[in-house]
Amino acid sequence: MVCSWTSATNLARIYNLDVPDASVRIQAPWSYQLQINTEQVWDAFFVHGLLLDCSSRNTILILDVSVPQDQRLHFALETRNQHMVGPGQKYWNHACNLCCAERKSPDGTPAALRASVVDGISIGRPCCSVHDCKEALSSQRDRFCYTHADMRDICVIVDCDDHIEPGHQTCSKADHRQLEVVGIIERTAMFQLKKRLERLNVTQPETAIMQDLSSSDDLPNTQEGCEGKSDEGNAKPRARFGRRRTHNEQLCVTSCGIIQGRATFYGSESPNGVRLFLHALFPTAKSVPGVIFHDNNCHVKKLINNLQDSHFDRCALPVDVFHMKSKHKESDEFCGRWCNPAHFPDLMVNDKWRFNSSAAEMTNAWFGGFQAIVQEMRVDRYEFFLDEMIQRRNEIIVADLQHQHAMPYQIPRNELLV
Structure with a gap:
């Protein structure tokens, strides 16, 4: 991992490819498999790291065996993380x-x-979508932490405080709803592949993609009409549909x-x-x-x-x-x-x-x-x-x-x- 950024999935795969005939070494029936998976690699990584840390501090690693493995390690990991803050x-x-x-x-x-x-x-x-919020998410799929959970019902357009409509992530305003439609298009595989070609400066003679789409820092905005400033000014609405990192x-x-x-x-x-x-x-x-x-x-x-x-x-x-x-x-x-x-x-x-x-x-x-x-x-x-x-x-x-x-x-x- 340190020298070649090898993931736990690839570590398990390398091990299993290296010892494909390990099962024949067991003469009697055994309920355990000799192949390993990604979850076992991560468990071994974290437990081994915690044991080494406890050894260096002359302490004992104590885990609660009555809870699932991921929860069992949580407190020990948090304690070690606190020790590393500052000059740790x-x-x-x-x-x-x-x-x-x-x-x-x-x-x-x-x-x-x-x-x-x-x-x-x-x-x-992934972190809470509220700017600079440091509270942990309840689930990696959440957009907001527990404290800001009520923000899920607010329109995803930046600086809009209106509530969303059922089945949508935006309010009823037409320009906000249009951004949501464009966002759905841009999240499709075809659109992403087309954008990847554009970044590589690859010329494609025939294109089926919409040419009038422009994007902001977060997700695309729509811009229609003739050139020049509109009566409302030239500020474009921006949205954050996905998770913040x-x-x-x-x-x-x-x-x-x-x-x-x-x-x-x-x-x-x-x-x-x-x-x-x-x-x-x-x-x-x-x-x-x-x-x-x-x-x-x-x-x-x-x-x-x-x-x-x-x-x-x-x-x-x-x-x-x-x-x-x-x-x-x-x-x-x-x-x-x-x-x-x-x-x-x-x-x-x-x-x-x-x-x-x-x-x-x-x-x-x-x-x-x-x-x-x-x-x-x-x-x-x-x-x-x-x-x-x-x-x-x-x-x-x-x-x-x-x-x-x-x-x-x-x-x-x-x-x-x-």
Whole structure:
């Protein structure tokens, strides 16, 4: 799973193909089959992970055998997930020659400079359709959580508060009903295949698809009539017929590739969300790295200044080198003054960048491979699986750093969390 993003279904299939004659090894009749299925792979994965976690904490794994297996693991998974929030990852306090350098403090004494990179990736799971609601769904097929269950009877058109009509997802307004008709068409297999051809720039001489359909960010809108603005303005109604998914997974990665922490962002990748994520991940001033790269640090820095947040007073917040060169305007005086990496001389040595500010994007290339595996998982399993993959990958990275003579080590936690 860690190295090749293999799903539980394919793991079971590989095992069964590898031992097709296993049944002949049993001489006497036995009520159990020697082939395994996807559910057994997942049960083994979660139980094994929980046992390893309990062993590392010198605790005992206790499960209620009177409830079904999926419910039996829920409490244990939730407990482990809570332990991983903030500085819960085993290698949260990692340091090595590639992500930690020696510098001189203002008084001339030697000090350590640690570098981390923050970035998000669009891996999501089903969540409540109310913006930024973090309450878990009762079922993965639900659109709203228990608290917002009454929203199921409201028209799916954004900003419309009217009740739906029986058999429909929209109210009685003609333009809203037309959006529902177009949405049904766009959800057909033929329409989706046609759109896939368009994305691949494949020319098809004869088309049976409607040419007057346009789409918004969520689902298609209808637009009729001549050019120019209508009397009602040019705003188009938008709808969300399907389930909402979490916006992204935010990772904080050392410049050598160790993932220090992860958080789920529900509504957007806002500057305040990044600030709160860093607060939770580095709860004390001493634990905050000396430099944290982020592609939107100029807005994060502005927010920190406006809120007079002193938590990051000893931390440089530059934009990573790639985004600074290609996506930030030279005319932005604030960004150039506070977030230009070249403004910080400690980030360079012999006219070369000391740290790899693209470490998070490189890590996201690996992390994104799990989208197909986790996209329908419940919250407890989703969180546990991703944290487990991160922990396993960190162990592989540390072994690689040892082979590279990068001298990886862990800073004592009691020195950082004071």
